[in-house]
Amino acid sequence: MKKIILGLVVLLFCACSANHSDNSFDVNGALKYCSAQTNRTLKELEPIDYTMMPRNIMDSLNTWSCRKASKEEWTSGFWPGILWYDYEATKDPKIKAEAEKFTASLGFLSKTPAYDHDLGFLVFCSYGNAYRLTKNPVYKKIILDTADSLATLFNPKVGTILSWPREVKARNWPHNTIMDNMINLEMLFWAAKNGGDKRLYDIAVSHANKTMKCQFRPDYSSYHVAVYDTVTGNLIKGVTHQGYADNSMWARGQAWAIYGFTVCYRETKNPEYLSFVQKVTDIYLKGLPEDNVPYWDFSAPDIPKAPRDASAACVVASALLELSTYLDKDKSEEYKDAAVKMLKSLSSPAYQCGDAKPAFLLHSTGHWPNGSEIDASIIYADYYYIEALLRFKKLNENKDILEKL
Known part of the structure; x- marks a missing residue:
């Protein structure tokens, strides 16, 4: 009996030790902060035009710059998505009502021919979360119709979705x-398993497979843009658009890859994706600075004075919390611990806006080569930050982090 009791004590001690880093991060406090900032933003937007979406707050300013919801404005779905996440965290009916109104402003996208690839960002961040939390069939129909629209950009000869039709002639990127x-x-x-055309699953898999084959270097860093021949379907070249150089690792591009291939594994259970995404993740983690928030490009020439990109850290933190649930103990703990370190940095005074601005986070970089949104608060950083916080909380409460629509 004494041996059994001693064994239980040891197990409890080990469990507490293993979760020590988790317990030292106040996720509830971080979520309360996000809720307060969300309400600050709503107050600032009064009188509210529900077609105007917060986009950024530049370093020298303290109020949101808003953009009209449109097919050209790729970030329009993030603010409604933040409202849905805040409603999930708080259960505040007033936040739900605001989420519904902002989300409704994007319904036209389901009836509009695809302008570019960003329909997933626009509609799944908004209507996707809306349907997950309400099961409103109207939301489901809009997601399904938008998925069909996105699929029209798929080129079966190449095997991927065309991202920017406008750049075909402008940059000679066929x-x-x-x-x-x-x-x-x-x-x-999601659409393929929720009443949509089963072909949508095949399109997603084809896109992921071709990207995995052609858009990464031998060290598993990624090209931002892959340019393909429409006749042969072969890769012409890998280049950058928002990174420092064609051969550099743009931080947010690598973050999109980590997040995207984690989703691909979740949806297909193809072990090739799971193996691949770990390699893509490891080179990212290897190059991080001490506070685990990357410089905007891992090859930026002015490191350590280069701007950071908190948005990339948010995307990766959220992805790693999910990815950690698919791996064996050692790798799972490595990735979860890395995510916690990212969230701790992001939740510190060095990165939180606090009283200075109504956004959640400082120090994101949108498009350095274009000189836009450098060292700014940007709406998609806030979206993935609150998503990561909710995932962390669910994971620690032993809930199903992968509960999807």
């Missing part, structure tokens, strides 16, 4: 696919 597009596959996977 068929271009950017790494960001990996995030939009989740909507296709």
Whole structure:
């Protein structure tokens, strides 16, 4: 009996030790902060025009710059998505009502021919979360119709979705696919198993397979853009658009890859994706600075004075929390611990806006080569930050982190 009791004590001690880093992170406090900032933003937007979506707050400013919800404005789905996540965390009916109104402003996208690949960002972050939390069939119909629209950009000869039709002639990129597009596959996977055309699953798998084959270097760092020949379907070249150089690792591009291939494994259970995404993750983690928030590009020439990209850290933290649930103990703990370190940094005064601005986070970089949104608060950083916080909380409460639509 004494041996049994002693054994239980040892097990409890080990469990507490293993979770020590988790317990030292106040996720509830971070979520309360997000809720307060969300309410600050709603107050700032009064009188509210539900077609105007918060986009960024530049370093020298303290109020949101908003953009009209449109097919060209790829970030329009993030603010409604934040509201849905805040409603999930707080159960506040007032937040739900605001989420419904902002989300409704994007319904036109389901009836509009695809402008580019960003339909997943626009509709799945907004309507996807809306349906997950409400099961409103109207939301489901809009997601399914939008998935069909996104599928029209698929080129079966190449095997991927065309990202930017506007760049075909402008840059002589006959068929271009950017790494960001990996995030939009989740909507296709979901649609295929929720009443949509089963072909959508095949399109998502084809896109992932071709990207895995052609859009990574031998060290598993990624090209931002893959340019393909529409006649042969072969890769012409890998280049950058938002990174420092064609051969550099743009932080958010690598983050999209980590997140996207984690989703691909979840939806297919193909072990090739699981093996691949670990290699893509490991080179990212290897190059991080001490606070685990990357410089905007891992080859930026002015490191350590280069701007950071908190948005990339948010995307990766969220992805790693999910990815950790698919791996054996050692690798699982490595990735979860890495995610916790990222969240701790992001939740510190160095990165939280606090009273200075109504956004959640500082220090994201949107498009450095274009000189836009450098060292700014950007809406998609906030979206993936609150998503990561909710995933962390569910994981620690032994709930199903992978509960999807």
